[in-house]
Amino acid sequence: MSKPLILVTNDDGITSKGIASLISVVKEIGEVFVVAPDSPNSGMGHAITVDSTIHIKKSNIFGDIDAYECSGTPADCVKLAKHHLLKGRKIDLVVSGVNHGHNASISVIYSGTMAAAREASIEGISAVGFSIDDFHYDADFSHTMPFIRKVCEATIKNGLPKHRALNVNFPKKSEEPIKGMKVVRQTNGFWKEEFDAREDPHGRPYFWMGGEFINHEPESQDTDVWCMENNYVGIVPCKTDMTDYEAIETLKGWKF
Amino acid sequence: MSKPLILVTNDDGITSKGIASLISVVKEIGEVFVVAPDSPNSGMGHAITVDSTIHIKKSNIFGDIDAYECSGTPADCVKLAKHHLLKGRKIDLVVSGVNHGHNASISVIYSGTMAAAREASIEGISAVGFSIDDFHYDADFSHTMPFIRKVCEATIKNGLPKHRALNVNFPKKSEEPIKGMKVVRQTNGFWKEEFDAREDPHGRPYFWMGGEFINHEPESQDTDVWCMENNYVGIVPCKTDMTDYEAIETLKGWKF
Secondary structure, three states: OOOOEEEEEOOOOOOOHHHHHHHHHHOOOOEEEEEEEOOOOOOOOOOOOOOOOEEEEEEOOOOOOEEEEEOOOHHHHHHHHHHHHOOOOOOOEEEEEEEEOOOOOOHHHHOHHHHHHHHHHHOOOOEEEEEEOOOOOOOOOHHHHHHHHHHHHHHHHHOOOOOEEEEEEEOOOOOOOOOEEEEOEOOOEEEEEEEEEEEOOOOOEEEEEEEEEEEOOOOOOOEHHHHHHOOEEEEEEEEOOOEOHHHHHHHHOOOO | OOOOEEEEEOOOOOOOHHHHHHHHHHOOOOEEEEEEEOOOOOOOOOOOOOOOOEEEEEEOOOOOOEEEEEOOOHHHHHHHHHHHHOOOOOOOEEEEEEEEOOOOOOHHHHOHHHHHHHHHHHOOOOEEEEEEOOOOOOOOOHHHHHHHHHHHHHHHHHOOOOOEEEEEEEOOOOOOOOOEEEEOEOOOEEEEEEEEEEEOOOOOEEEEEEEEEEEOOOOOOOEHHHHHHOOEEEEEEEEOOOEOHHHHHHHHOOOO
């Protein structure tokens, strides 16, 4: 049997430690093809490049592994791989990450890492986004390796329900080993922003966005944030249909 | 009773015809405050500016109406308005658009227009994104006006369920008057991309993304695409929790 074809991308860019760590795992279980942004794309959400051109360049930073760096967004990378670079070939799995910084709770919406996985799921390809609760460029990914392998193997074997992607978040490396993996749901929470207002040398205002995460349900144990904070790997299956079916009934009662 | 405070934004930029049309309606029903991108942000998805600075400038293009142009994304505009420019004030409604081009079906995920509305819903503010099935810069918005007013008034009066935003799509202007409004769901479909591969003057490859929309359920009459194609206004309530609760049970049966 031929090896499964695994497309790898991320949002921190092709030179990040996270994507190298991910490739080191998936090259053991499949044929790897890499298309990743040529520069950091953090917070890129599900952006796509529709009003300008997209550029790619072959890269040899992963040795024998086929790799391209791309001027586009994480979602662009998946589209370009599927519809151009790998046109006609069946992609068995798309993996994205490992992201430097978690994508639990509402961060799934801002995340370029998860946009790439979601884009693959829109195309009907099984996909997983991996992230770690550590923003450091030199974050320690060693504890994530065996779990990444297990999740990828199980996803290839079982296949995900159509138009679904997994959002997998790891705790930061600590003394204590990871306690296990849990299938959970997206935590209800948000980022409360603080804007750091400054003045440029010409006296014009500008801002840095910052803020803190507010967890609306810190006691709930079936959530991705709880997993991360309690040294579990949290796995959330995500879908692409954003319709709130309950609210349809509510709105039908409105008098417009 | 004081007038409701309405924040207006979009993704086509502050100089687009769509936002001017939207403002001309909502200024009749509330106090209007505008924060919109200083350049087009189509396809921006739910991107936010975390790794660079955000710049704003007061604008007088809407006469007496308070308006700012912002270097950030549509989601940034909402965050900056809520947490800085309007800090301490209660925003009663956020409206985004009118987008030149529809955001029905899967386009809701790529849309900066809907990201702005979704961002407001994350903050607990009632929000509506408006889009029209006409990409032309000089699109005719006249038929959308009475419906925009009805949707805004009903949303202010009833309030949306928490963390919900409305995705409202209008058909292109035609001879036939609009038949009415329907509360529907997101169509199951996707954009099948075609990449137009070219060479730059230095012989390096580059691409333009293009493609066609594939509707997986053209017969379904309870969808946003059906509405648009049959001269109805389609209203889809959207949520921010992307968890697929059914898939949680499926995945719990996997052997990792």
